[in-house]
Amino acid sequence: MQISVPATSANLGPGFDTLGLAIDLRNEIVIKPSRFLSLSTKGEGAQNPRIKKNSLFLHIFNEQFRRLSNGSKQSFRFEFTNRIPISRGLGSSSAVIVSAITAAHLAAGLKYNKRKILNLALRYEHHPDNITPAVMGGFNVACIEGDRVYSKKRRLPSYLRAVLVVPNRTISTNRSRHVLPKMYSKEEMVYSLSRAAYMTALFMSESWDQLRIASKDKIHQERRMRMMPELFEVQKLALENGALMSTLSGSGSTFFNLAYADDALKLHKVLEEHFPQFRVMTHTLDNVGVIGKP
């Protein structure tokens, strides 16, 4: 079996816990029936003993495989090729969750649809903004009602690029959550709500020119950027050098810049020059989402 799952960038500024899109930067997993559990890990995190164990993947895979196969004792060999930077706000956890659930369905020999994978993923990750594009690909708007994700996808055009600036350190998700207030003023709320809806309309109609206005936020972005002040410079430089929008990816630390393909190379170079300590990566966007091959 082979599973492939894309990186994702969530929030996109004002779309807090709601908006996300998929990037053609994929983790791949090859799974083979085996007499004993074994695993190998290449790429991102391969040097990190904690990540090398793939314990989140195995926990979810085992739980779902047991449920779907009526308690089968079959063991597997897992070969992970990780390309999504870990704990940098590019949906590496969501990728693990979505790929583990998909793998469990394949291993149990069951058909599945993406909506089902998505609703199962919500049990492990209670925010829909990364898991939805990881499953569906494309630009997605998602909300939760009861224990289900309701979402709408829009394909992303091939003439756009994600120019990612990946810092050399993380912003702790925990700290990143605690830095947010519990209450928001009506003004902050309307500011971000109106822009989240406006950004949705722009993506749905492929109107990119006003993304700069639509991508501003008063809920979370600046509060989180203050934990790594260089990010303000990254954003400023990106917007001065061709980025259509420049937003904190998820809860950080990566910065997501959207650009026309024609502008992406220059933007990439400028960012690389000014931030030699950070990794800059340019990728096309993804419209496919998780792929599972039996």
Add this chain to the structure above:
Amino acid sequence: MQISVPATSANLGPGFDTLGLAIDLRNEIVIKPSRFLSLSTKGEGAQNPRIKKNSLFLHIFNEQFRRLSNGSKQSFRFEFTNRIPISRGLGSSSAVIVSAITAAHLAAGLKYNKRKILNLALRYEHHPDNITPAVMGGFNVACIEGDRVYSKKRRLPSYLRAVLVVPNRTISTNRSRHVLPKMYSKEEMVYSLSRAAYMTALFMSESWDQLRIASKDKIHQERRMRMMPELFEVQKLALENGALMSTLSGSGSTFFNLAYADDALKLHKVLEEHFPQFRVMTHTLDNVGVIGKP
């Protein structure tokens, strides 16, 4: 000169101060040069001495006409035919503002574009959710940046109807604003923000089946409906009888129900039977917005 401007329904549930659409229910004004100021009013509000004076219209018209015509002393006769119920959350004030600004441009013999009318209207009405569809027609997402409205329009299909339930009394806008808290929890904010974005995606892609989920709100709607508790019954009955969504129109008191044309007649009848004290009106939606003929 002739000006015609549509009714509008704003908020649409979670789209607080952001979403709105135009309804083909129009106020019309005929304006003729005249030696003295004179006016006549037919239709909604014609019996109300305060409204009959059309003082908001005249104030804005005069202010704009003076500015645009370099202080011309020309007087006019104004013939108002009002069809938009007054102070019922159907954008009657926005219609007055938008038509007065449009009229002033016509009277001064000036060309105008709709974006300019909209930005001028924002000076008189600081929320963009009614003025934007009144100017543009269709479904609109709007946000404010500086002193400008940024908005995106989507045409509404001819197979949909607005089934409006117009109560026999108003909810005071002032009370309606004061009933809202100054601060919102993260949960309330995300609940409405995600649905406002989801609703936008549904309107932009003409996907109506999930509007019922998308149109729920935790910011303002129930807090305002409690001032006129029959509205909860209106909403329940509408959703049980074919409404795709059922939301408080603006700050009330009208309830806006969206339905397929095929379901609208039955919905209209059921609502009329159960609420004989309220007016029920069914209209097509509008994609044109304000019209000015020299």
